[in-house]
Amino acid sequence: MDIMEQIKTTVHSNPIVLFMKGTPDFPQCGFSMRVAEALKSCEVAFAHVDILSQPEIRQNLPRYSNWPTFPQIFINGELIGGCDIVMELHEKGELQKMTRAAVATVTQ
16 A cells, blocks of 8 residues: 555554654653543553564654644644643643543544
């Protein structure tokens, strides 16, 4: 499968997916850690992709999303953004609403 198609499949087959450096339990950068912790606090399941262990995804995701930095979070197939945006949404209580709504649409 083409790498762009693989990214698209990952984004659209998971209601919430975080492309990050490391894993939620062992993040490899502070920004990835902050976003993973914000998502964990929402108490919803989310998929993750360790871009450090998948260099082809790391190289091509910015081209797919038109977003240059990591981490990147997608909810319902839509790019939400990186650390600053996610943290702002989290502080306003919006991240929890967005993630719970995304998970709810899958279980219906």
